[in-house]
Each structure stands twice: as C-alpha cells, then as structure tokens.
Amino acid sequence: MNEQNALLEAFNGTEVQLAGHGKREVAVLKEALAGVEEQLAADLYGSGAVIEDFQTEMAGVLGKESSVFFPSGTMAQQIALRIWSDRKGSKRVAYHPLCHLEIHEQDGLKELHHLEPLLLADKDRLITLDDVKNMGAGIACLLLELPQREIGGQLPEYAELEAISAYCREQGIILHLDGARLFEVLPYYGKTAAEVCGLFDSVYISFYKGIGGIAGAVLAGSREFTEESKIWKRRHGGDLISLYPYILTAKYYYGQRIGRMAGYYEQAKELAALFNSCHKVSTLPEVPVSNMFHVHFALSREQLAPVLIQVYTETGIGLTPRLKETGEASCAYELNIGDLYSGVSKPALEEAFRLLDKLLQEG
Template sequence: MTNTLKSSYQKAPYKLSGNGPRNISVLKEAFQNIDESLESDIYGNGAIIEDFQTKIAKILGKEEAVFSPSGTMAQQIALRIWADRNDNRRMAYHPLSHLEIHEQDGLKELQQINPILLGTADRLLTIEDIKDLQEPVSSVLLELPQREIGGQLPSFEELEEISQYCKAQGIALHLDGARLWEITPFYEKSAEEICALFDSVYVSFYKGIGAIAGAILAGDADFVQEAKIWKRRYGGDLISLYPYILSADYYFDKRIGEMASYYEAAKKLAERFNACDGVKTVPEVPVSNMFHVRFEKPLAEVETILIGIQDKVGIGITGYLQNKSETVCAFEVSVGDSIMEIPTADLENVFENLKK
C-alpha cells in the first residue's frame, strides 16, 4: 500500500474518526484559560499532578492513582508489581494484547515476565480460558474493549465471574482500560462500578478523551506507592508533566459527558456500512464508539475506492488498511467529536458512493 491513501485521508476537511486534528491547537485550547502564574509539578509532586491523581482515583473508585506519560509504562509497572507480590513471573492476557503486539516485548525484555496467551486471536478470552490455565500466574490482564478484534466486550456478568474466580485463586486482575470511558454506555455502569472488579486499572487520556498524551494507573494505596517508585525507575518522573496533565484534565471534563453520544453515533454509522454490499462491521452492532469495517475485496481495489470517495466528498474514511486475506481488508473507526461536524448531505454521499 502506498502513502496515497494516507495523504488523501489527511487532506480531507472532515473525518469519520477521532476528536479533530492532532496538532498544536489541541494544547493551545487546553491552555487558553490557564493562569500563567500557576506553579508546575516538579518530579511527580505539586498541586497540578496531585489534584488530578486524586480526582481520577475517586472517579475510578480506587484509593490512589499515579499519572504516567504513557500507558505502556503504566501497565508494565502494574504487572511487575503483581509478579513481585505473588512471587511469580508468569501472567496471562489475550493474544492480541497491546503488550504482546505493540511494545517490542518490553514486558519480557525489561521485566523478564513471561506472558501466557489466553484463548485465540479471533475471539474474546473467557472465564473458561482462565480456568484452563495449566500453570499458576501472578495476574491476568483484560482489555476492555478488545481493540484488535473490533472493540468487542464480554458481558458484565462474565466480568463478575472472572473477577470472583481470580480473587478466589489469588490472581491479581488488571484492567487495560485505555478505552474505559467509552464502554460505560454499553454496560450502563459507572467507571467505578466496572473498576470495582479489578485490582488495578490503567486509563488513557488521548484516545476517546483526545488529550495530547498521558495515563493514570490506579489501585490501593500500597500498590500506587510501589508504582511511583517504578515510575521513577522507568524515567517517567520528568521535571514537569503539566502540559500532559492540564491537557488531560481539560479534555476529560470537556468530553466525558459525550460518551453516550459517541456510542449512539457509532451504532448508526455501523448500520450504514452494513447496508453496503461486500462490507460488514465487527462487531455488527458496536458495543462502544469503535468498530472495524471489513471489505470483501482485495486491498488494492478498496484503496482505490476509498481514495476516490475521500477526494470527491471531502470526508476522511481511513488512512490505513489492514490485509486480512487476499480478498479481505479492514480498517478501524473510532467515533468522536469529528463525526458530529460532518454535514449530513456529505455523509450520505459517502455511503451512496460505497454502494455503487
């Protein structure tokens, strides 16, 4: 695949996914009403970082929280703590976990933790997968929603079963909640109610929230104090993190109340894709603001179709296609503010062209 599709997507005035362009305006907007004399955080201390950590810990229903520059850092730290506490360097997660496919084996190389892959790559892991483990593990990581298979989710009842089983077995249960905020409408549960099932929780502030970067790792007080030590060891205590924190706080307050709107818009958008011949979404009915769109055509053919529509209509559908087979390709949609700005007639035009 050439860069033509990406270029076509970037030039389109409107986008199906996201919360708008990721440029300097994101930071400028977050800082527009900040007092210039406000003191920055210093090496993990100060009102800016401490107040935000307390705010998010309360929302998640956890005793304490620590702000981290990245989710990669936060989750490797969490899993190291559980490995130490249980004196066991084995843990378990889905075959398509972010730690397995996007982090260059950081967990294995930096922490010498050996992941066991639960279930198969084409489906959610289940309570039965955990019960079928042939050797003890220190922790189990659940990603909600499971991004690489279209943002699918288990039932809340199964989550409760998993939580109860892990607790009974002395297995720490960690939540990869990068998109936690986006699943609350489907479960009809608060973030606190979901997080109550987990011993530790990571949440992101740049995905559905749209801040520049940053993450929170939350748990009980002892866990977080250990995490702060590991954060220093990882180089995560920059002299100041306030650009990330102020941005995260601003966009959290701006968008946390919009998650139900994003979810409803995603369901309507998926319905339109599914009405096109040779196109289907995974899942068919989204369970969050994200889903995958699969075309039953070769990648090169789909790329040509999408470039034509994007250039003609001015709506960016995607800048990246993933090959699933010789005759199937796919891309991800994650609904945010951007779709709300698209003129109705232009959106209709996209699907009229896709149906041709």
C-alpha cells in the first residue's frame, strides 16, 4: 500500500471530518424521500407538477422568467452557449482557461457544438474588466464562473462584476453565469441570488455542491431561451422520461441548506485561519469568500501523507482523503465546508491543528 492509499484508509477511519456534508451514499436519497408521498406522480418528459413546480420555484429564486431542470451542468452549459452562439451568429465564446467546459468535459463543446472558445486571463487569476475589453470583436457569449473553483473559489469584487455586465450589455455580448456554487458566494457579496443573476442573461446552478443533492442542475433565463434549451436537452439525451429522483433530492436539500450558506462561509474563514497559522501551509484565497478554499502545502505528497495520517490517528479528525501533487515539493487539496464542520468540537479542532503544526515544523 502506498502513502496515498494509506492516507485514504486513515481518513476513512476518522470519527469526524472537517469538509462536506457526509458520505455520498444511498442514505442521502432515502432521507430526501422519507417525507414524500408514495402517490406523488412522476414527471414525464419534462411535464408534471414535480418538475414544473420546482422549475418555477428556481426561476423565482434566480429572478429569471423561466428555468429548466437538467440532469447535469455539463449538458446545461454547453446548451446555453450553443443557443447564444446561434442567436449571435458566431461560434466564438469566451471563458476562463480553467472553466469546467475546457478541462472537465472531454471537449464536448467543441466536439458536439463546434464552438470556438477564447481563453481569457491567465489560469491562476480571475477574468478582469480589462480582459473583457481586450477580447476583440465577434464573441457571442462570455461565461463567468462565480466563484472560480479551480483557483480556490476566488471572486471578483461586486463592482467589477457590475462593470463587466454593463460593458457586455453595451457591446451586445451575452453574459452567462456558471453558478455551480452561486448560493455559496451570496453571503460574501451580501446580495440575493436574483440580484447577482440580474447581471447575467442566463444562469446555471447545481444541486450537488453546497446544496448536497445527488445530481442535477437548473438553467434559467428568458422563456424563449429556456424553451430552446428544452429542444437541445432532448437532442443531448437529457430529456429523461423521469428526473424526479434528482428533483426531489434537489428540492429537499435546497430547503435544508440554503439558510446555512452564511454559516459555512464564516466557518470557512475560521478554518482557513487555522491552516494559515501552521508552518508550510497556506490557503487560496487566504481569506475565503465562500464555503470553499484550497489548502496548499510546501511539502511533497509523500512527505505530507505520514504527517496527516498521524493527525487523523491521534485526534480522530479527518482533513482530506487525498492530495493533489502541484510541484516537486508541494501538494494541495480542495476543501468545501458543509454540515460536518459543526460536528467537530473547538478544543479537538485546535488540538489537531497544534499537532499538525508541530509535525510540519519538525518535518
């Protein structure tokens, strides 16, 4: 067994974990269904109260005319960009170099829709108003991801977001929001979802990040836009005869957790400060702006794994099941605060960080 397997095993043996909502297991579905009547009718190819009512509710939350439930954000966002591209008569769209569409979707946008993305900004920083102003003519749609996940969940200041939105409207460039973690950034912005979405022409949100559902997404915009998205949803093979297992869990966990986002954000700041107090550890961003951040270590995975295993074993607190190599003598992992963090006692947490710091200092 190598160090990384040993780390996973030690993590699985811990009593409490700092991140997430808990294990992804069937209990998640069963809990959501417990209060649902057996006689509730399934949705049928996008029709029926179970899907239509939730779409109406989410359109209201996002301040858009209409919304459509999708099995995945991958499908929803490719379709959004395709519609805007067709509307504008240009195959050129713009997004961040670490956009989900660019690095996690096997180039579906290019292979299925033949769109031509322009990568804005460097991969280690946010897109700025200047980037947008310099992107040249012919861009149908600009996609912004809030927060920018792959760089730790960073956010532009709200004023800059407003300026980008105003510029795009002025220039006739469509603005689409990758809001996979939209609800998670609202406490920092001090805005409602509808206020943020008001800056965008179309919006995608996810139900299995901060919300903690099983899968599923919503795409929102004008009714004309969402009606067109339903045609593409069928083309993609996403107009399933029934999507209710995902809809019911999305609705249940949205109800459970939407009010907890401010708490997750405060806890993320508290936890990031604990990490930053340790030798050879830093977080990105240093002060989180949502429930997420990345934890960077100035040690190789091989050096760090035994340290973490000792922390897990001695304190019963699990930090991460795995580490990503980021250089010859550095590694990192992504952390999302969820329901589990509240289950860790403050003294035990401080004890774990004292031990972590001590071991890193010695190492």
